[in-house]
Amino acid sequence: MEMKLFKCSVCGYVAEGTEAPDVCPKCNVKKDKFVELSSEDAEKIYSSDRTNSIHSEIILLAERIAELSEEGIELKLDPNCVTAFEKTENEAWVMKQRCKAELAAHMSKGKW
Numbered sequence: 685m686e687m688k689l690f691k692c693s694v695c696g697y698v699a700e701g702t703e704a705p706d707v708c709p710k711c712n713v714k715k716d717k718f719v720e721l722s723s724e725d726a727e728k729i730y731s732s733d734r735t736n737s738i739h740s741e742i743i744l745l746a747e748r749i750a751e752l753s754e755e756g757i758e759l760k761l762d763p764n765c766v767t768a769f770e771k772t773e774n775e776a777w778v779m780k781q782r783c784k785a786e787l788a789a790h791m792s793k794g795k796w
């Protein structure tokens with residue numbers, strides 16, 4: 685059975701299957717609102733799926749690093765230690781925002 689991708693024309697949800705779902709799992713519209721994606725558009729989605737997951741995971745890890753840094757800052761062991769945690773927190777912010785910007789770029793190009 686050949687798997688195809690179908691996109692909800694109302695909310696953008698992408699379903700995988702041999703045919704479109706009876707009801708959109710996100711916005712509940714009926715099957716006739718789904719459009720089959722071209723093989724080119726489907727390929728973009730498949731090839732970016734893992735990459736987007738990696739970006740999402742890095743965003744979560746960066747948030748965890750920021751939390752740990754804040755805890756370290758609050759403990760105020762010594763000035764150098766606080767400075768190190770402040771730098772780490774800023775770097776975590778950069779990592780998170782860079783991944784978010786990349787995800788936003790993927791979405792705007794249909795790589796989602």
Ligand SMILES: [Zn+2]
Pocket residue numbers: 692693694695696697708709710711712713
């Ligand atoms: Zn929908």
